[in-house]
Amino acid sequence: MIHPHTELRYINEVIGYGVFATQFIPKGTIVWALDDLDQILEEKAVNELDPLRQVNVKKYSYRNQHGKYVLCWDNGKFVNHSFSPTCAATAYEIELASRDIYPGEELTDDYGTLNLDEPFHCLPEAGTNRTVVLPDDLLRYHQQWDQLAADAFQCFLQVKQPLFHLIKPEYVEQVLAVAHGKMAPETILSTYHVRA
Numbered sequence: 001m002i003h004p005h006t007e008l009r010y011i012n013e014v015i016g017y018g019v020f021a022t023q024f025i026p027k028g029t030i031v032w033a034l035d036d037l038d039q040i041l042e043e044k045a046v047n048e049l050d051p052l053r054q055v056n057v058k059k060y061s062y063r064n065q066h067g068k069y070v071l072c073w074d075n076g077k078f079v080n081h082s083f084s085p086t087c088a089a090t091a092y093e094i095e096l097a098s099r100d101i102y103p104g105e106e107l108t109d110d111y112g113t114l115n116l117d118e119p120f121h122c123l124p125e126a127g128t129n130r131t132v133v134l135p136d137d138l139l140r141y142h143q144q145w146d147q148l149a150a151d152a153f154q155c156f157l158q159v160k161q162p163l164f165h166l167i168k169p170e171y172v173e174q175v176l177a178v179a180h181g182k183m184a185p186e187t188i189l190s191t192y193h194v195r196a
Contacts, residue, residue: 002076003031004162006107018080018106025101028155033166034093037073062114065191082108083128088148089113091186092171096152112137113145115193142189149185153178
């Protein structure tokens with residue numbers, strides 16, 4: 001589930017839609033959590049879909065470490081890519097605001113965390129030489145993304161968390177231990193899907 005203080009907006013013909021903050025979302029806030037309304041689909045089931053649905057599922061889903069496609073039920077599936085994302089992926093099936101996000105600002109992910117099936121060509125961005133997201137970017141950039149998440153977790157206990165109840169029970173103790181500084185976050189590399 002995407003943070004409740006967001007909305008879907010049309011950007012342009014090239015990008016399509018994106019998710020934007022409607023209120024201030026401070027750094028460390030859970031901005032997305034996997035919940036029981038999200039669909040988790042086996043690769044075989046996706047590959048057996050008719051071409052139209054298969055294209056849409058692959059466009060709007062990501063793959064978890066088990067190779068299953070995760071299709072968000074709400075506007076979470078419209079979060080766009082950025083090499084300087086406003087959201088930090090974690091190994092706990094939640095994302096945190098990687099910095100303060102102000103009303104009217106877009107929520108973005110680095111698609112390199114999403115186990116893409118194919119390279120994703122991106123619009124140029126200031127501050128980076130990256131122009132393509134590759135399926136194995138987690139192997140190259142996981143330390144950078146781990147640091148982004150660790151920095152966000154430092155603010156976790158100081159901000160309101162309307163999505164806290166959606167943290168899966170098996171992760172709550174770890175998330176709180178990280179937030180209290182008792183342990184480092186588990187590396188995002190643990191979510192990498194190793195293809196056969």
